[in-house]
Amino acid sequence: MKQTFKLLPFLFVFFLVQCSWVHEKGIFFWSKSKNLIYNSEEIAYFRISPSRIDQFEDIVTSGPLTHPVQLSSEQWKDLLGNLKYVKKSSLGFFTDHIFSDGELEIIARDLPYILKSLPEDKILVLISKYDDIQSVISTEELTTALLWGEKNKVHVVFGKIKREIIDKNIGLDFSLWTDIRQISLTNVSDGTEISDTGSVQFQTIKNIPNRKWAIFDLEQLDQYKFKPRKRNEIRKLTDENDRPGS
Structure with missing residues (x-):
């Protein structure tokens, strides 16, 4: 006993x-x-069947997945580098880039190789934990996303965006920081969303934009050119009446 x-x-x-x-x-x-394809110290890439994603077959247009294996590291930087997020706080709305400089460089470097290793019938799950400040007292932040290609489109659906990892022990254990909840395709708000900068196309769910689901048109890559960031750029906190994208 x-x-x-x-x-x-x-x-x-x-x-x-x-x-x-x-x-x-x-x-x-x-x-x-x-399901693990590759991982570095900060970022992990998994493959997953569409059937394991709730409502994928109902929401996503039926047809073969065509992952964008032709995109270069610089083109991935163009697509992902200008994405910003908005987070609501008690002080107002806080906005910053979804992927910080160092994080973006690693992801853009890896994705061309990762996608070539991704089976055509699988979806890519990206999990990133990154410390933008890299100081003794700073903490890592978790970002999760689904990524796949369909016709001439690239779909990126975010789960958590820059969610602080409070327990440092979790960040040290690969099996813990990569053990994530399922990423939803529907409109589920947790206080963060992609900022509407004018060049972001959102997927609509029942006629409502899902502001965590960005779609990129591969036939119009010129509109996504990466905008270099100012050195020591300050994260912006806006008044509640000055919400980005409103």
Whole structure:
């Protein structure tokens, strides 16, 4: 009886790992995730079946996935580098780039290789934990996203955007910071959204823009040219009546 009790925590952890959304571990809980394509210290890339994403087949136009393997690192920087997010706080609306400079460089560098390793029938899950400030007292922030190609479009759907990792131990354990909740395709607000800068096209869900789902037109790549950022650019906090994109 005592031995059974001692095994309970082990079995509980085993159960959680087996049921993780992106990991899909093998028989042994310490085996590497079958879905992991590649990871660095800060960023991990997983593949996942569309069937594991709620309502994917209902919302996304039926047809073959055509991942943008032709895009270069510079073109990925053009697409993702100007994206900003808006976060509501008690003081107003805070806005900043979704991917900081160092984070953007790593992602843009890796994506051309990652997508060539992504099966045509799978969706890419990007998980990034990054510390923009890199100081003793600063914390890492988590960003998660789905990415896939369809015809001449690139779809990027964000889950968490720059969500602070409070527990530093989580950031040190790969299995913990990559154990994320399912990313929703529907309009689910957690206080953050993509800022409407004028060049961002949002997917509409029941005639309402999902402001976490950006669509890029590969036939009009010129409109996404990366805008170099000012050195030591200050994150902007706006008044509630001056909401970006309103």
